[in-house]
Amino acid sequence: MKVFTPFESGDLRVKNRIVRSATAEAMAEEGFVTSELIELYKKLAEGGTGMIVTGYMFVSDDGKAMPKMTGISRDEFVKGLKNLVEEVKKVDKEVFFVAQIAHAGRQTLISPPVAPSAVYDPSINVMPRELTKEEIERIIEDFKNAVLRAEKAGFDAVQLHCAHGYLLSEFLSPHTNRRKDEYGDGVKVVLEIIERAREKSKLPILVKMNAHDFIPGGLELKDSIKIAKRLNDFVSAIEVSGGMYESNYHNRYNVVSQKVHKSGEAYFAKYAIEIKKEVSVPVIAVGGIRSIEVAEKLLESVDLIAMSRPLIRDPYLPRHWNKSDCISCNRCLNAVAVGEKLRCYKNDNF
Secondary structure (H helix, E strand, O other): HHHHOEEEEEEEEEEEEEOOOOOOOOOOOOOOOOOOOHHHHHHHHHHHOEEHHHHHHHHOOOEEEEEEOOOOOOOHHHHHHHHHHHHHHHHHOOEEEEEEEEEEOOOOOOOEEEEOOOOOOOOOOOOOOOOOOHHHHHHHHHHHHHHHHHHHHHOOOEEEEEEEHHHHHHOOOOOOOOOOOHOOHHHHHHHHHHHHHHHHHHEEEEEEEEEEEEOOOOOHHHHHHHHHHOOOOOOOOEEEEEEEEHHHHHHHOOOOOOOOOHHOOOOOOOHHHHHHOOOOOOOOEEEEOOEEHHHHHOOOOOOOOEEEHHHOOOOOOHHOOOEEOOOOOOOHHHHHOOOOOOOOOOOOOO
16 A cells, blocks of 8 residues: 555655644643653654654744643753654654644734734634734744754754644735735745755755635635745645634634544545645645545545544554544544643543
């Protein structure tokens, strides 16, 4: 089966086509790595996942999205992150371990909400302040420095979180970026981060981006194809997702983590397939993948497949995968949202 075959492209070398898509863990203490967090990733490595992407780490102290979020904003976090990488590599030296880095932007209730433009988020009742050029410059530097810290910690790559309505996603979306200056071009911000990181680091840089915001006036496929084509020569892979907090307000359901029994498997697949037609860089499909048959079919059109909730339910799924028994109840994600640790709550009265 193709899903269990190695994949190599440029600076990516993955032992199989299975990616653990980034998921907030709510396990850090004041930003620092804990033994509980290490155990989570050791289990994923033991389970046979080829590429593991961490939950998002905040690049700025004032850019936290949620409590118990892991930090990469200061040098003092590097020691714990290095320990995390070393422990995971002891379990499986071949696992491709990726640090996802992010700034919350307007999607936060614990940091001062900021955004490219002052656009109200009705889903969490937040009105962000528009960033100044000087603040944007500082945040670009914060991302660059986070890449350098990830390299010091020993990660195999970083992933810029440009999806799900966090700050870089807000820059890419016409709904949240209404600026008239040069940063009205949101891709410019992403490319500046990559360019500055490249001056001092050779660490592979991946992006996770929205193909569609599912919001009136937001990003649509035609826009995301243009963005992907501009990023093509500068990134090592593109993971294709969709939606943000505000999407729930307009659609009345969780667009990012849909109920598979209602939406069907691989609900973002069509977007990943269309983007793959337009770029040469590896494309990762994510969103409601449950059965190996669907994964195999997808791998005819994309390069890798990513899962989140099934690997929360069973981190050892790759060893015996036929069809995941994850029912997309979303109790795991609801728990994280209120500061409870990431785990499967399917059989609990949560």
